[in-house]
Every structure is written in structure tokens, then in C-alpha cells.
Amino acid sequence: AQKVTQAQTEISVVEKEDVTLDCVYETRDTTYYLFWYKQPPSGELVFLIRRNSFDEQNEISGRYSWNFQKSTSSFNFTITASQVVDSAVYFCALSLFSGGYNKLIFGAGTRLAVHP
Amino acid sequence: DSGVTQTPKHLITATGQRVTLRCSPRSGDLSVYWYQQSLDQGLQFLIQYYNGEERAKGNILERFSAQQFPDLHSELNLSSLELGDSALYFCASSLTHWGSEAFFGQGTRLTVV
Numbered sequence: 001a002q003k004v005t006q007a008q009t010e011i012s013v014v015e016k017e018d019v020t021l022d023c024v025y026e027t028r029d030t031t032y033y034l035f036w037y038k039q040p041p042s043g044e045l046v047f048l049i050r051r052n053s054f055d056e057q058n059e060i061s062g063r064y065s066w067n068f069q070k071s072t073s074s075f076n077f078t079i080t081a082s083q084v085v086d087s088a089v090y091f092c093a094l095s096l097f098s099g100g101y102n103k104l105i106f107g108a109g110t111r112l113a114v115h116p
Numbered sequence: 117d118s119g120v121t122q123t124p125k126h127l128i129t130a131t132g133q134r135v136t137l138r139c140s141p142r143s144g145d146l147s148v149y150w151y152q153q154s155l156d157q158g159l160q161f162l163i164q165y166y167n168g169e170e171r172a173k174g175n176i177l178e179r180f181s182a183q184q185f186p187d188l189h190s191e192l193n194l195s196s197l198e199l200g201d202s203a204l205y206f207c208a209s210s211l212t213h214w215g216s217e218a219f220f221g222q223g224t225r226l227t228v229v
Binding site for chain 1: 220221
């Protein structure tokens with residue numbers, strides 16, 4: 001079965017704290033993509049990052065970094081020095097090649113609240 | 117701005133009615149997807165079109181249908197609406213049918229009363 005688990009339902013931090021959002025996925029496919037999306041209070045879904053199953057290199061983009069570990073089927077997201085504007089729901093998603101289509105399987109999301 | 121346009125932004129309708137949601141993908145994107153976001157089900161994949169052809173179906177009810185037109189815009193038709201159909205409906209587009217990132221529109225919030 002294909003599944004994405006975001007065990008943290010809600011996280012609350014104070015500004016400037018570092019925070020890590022966990023994502024664990026399940027698939028038997030060897031070829032897949034992983035994504036993170038942000039959903040701010042305004043409601044739209046904003047693409048953050050894509051990673052394919054053959055690229056385990058970690059990535060850093062400003063205050064954001066992602067740690068992909070196939071051995072533990074995890075694709076965790078860290079925000080360094082969090083800011084109030086980071087308050088949002090964050091979704092991890094899995095895209096499988098099976099059938100050659102791009103069906104995104106989303107986790108339940110983690111609601112991050114950053115307080116001043 | 118993702119470049120994906122959805123109309124209308126809000127829709128309130130009565131049970132039993134039929135509505136049409138419209139989506140214009142990003143320029144150059146050939147693939148269009150529809151997702152439903154509700155409190156109890158989360159984000160659920162409904163259907164995907166690629167260059168006018170249906171490519172994949174997810175948890176889409178028989179009362180729902182979609183199509184992608186030659187100009188690549190897409191419409192999602194919801195009929196015989198029930199209270200439980202109230203949700204945020206997202207359209208997304210991507211360049212290819214698999215692998216490329218999907219960019220989402222702002223969604224259409226449907227309220228069935």
C-alpha cells in the first residue's frame with residue numbers, strides 16, 4: 001500500500017526556534033517522487049520542493065532544509081529560525097510512477113504555529 | 117501566484133443542484149489534476165487529464181465528472197450535490213504527466229446547503 005504519514009498534527013513554536021516536520025512514506029515502488037507543499041491561512045497550496053527516489057542528497061534553500069533517507073523512508077523538513085510567516089499547514093506528498101501517472105498521495109498535514 | 121486560475125473562488129448552492137468548476141492551467145502545462153480537500157478526508161486525488169485525455173482516476177464519485185478541452189482548460193462538474201460534497205476543490209497543473217511538480221490554484225470553496 002502507498003501511504004504518507006505525518007505523525008505531528010500540530011506544532012507550536014516561538015519565533016526563531018528551529019522546527020522539524022516529519023514525513024514517513026510507504027511504497028514498494030523503486031521510482032517515485034516526494035514533495036512538500038505549504039498551505040498558508042489564505043488557503044492556496046504552495047509548492048516547496050520535489051525530490052526523486054534516486055537522489056538522496058539533502059537540500060537547503062534559505063531557512064528551509066530537507067533530509068531524505070530511503071533507509072528509513074523519511075523525508076523530513078526543517079525550518080531554521082522560524083518566523084511568524086511560516087505559520088501554515090505543511091503537507092508531504094508521494095508521487096508514484098505506477099501506471100505512468102502523477103497521482104499525489106498526501107499526508108494529513110502538520111499545522112505549524114509560530115508565535116512572536 | 118502559481119499561474120493556475122480557478123473560478124469561481126466561492127460557491128454556495130443547494131442540495132440536488134449541479135455546479136461547474138473551471139480551471140485554467142499554467143501556460144505550457146499539459147496536465148491538469150483535480151483534488152478535493154475536506155476536514156475528514158484531507159486532500160484526495162480525484163482525476164487527472166493529460167493533453168485532453170483522461171489519465172488517471174482517484175476517489176471520484178460517479179456524480180462527478182471532468183473534462184479537459186483543446187485549449188487545455190478543464191472543468192469539474194458536480195451533480196446531485198449532497199451536504200457532504202462541501203469542500204475545497206483544487207485544480208493543479210504540471211508540465212508532464214508524471215514527475216514534474218504540480219502547481220495548485222487557489223481553490224474553489226463549495227458549500228452545499
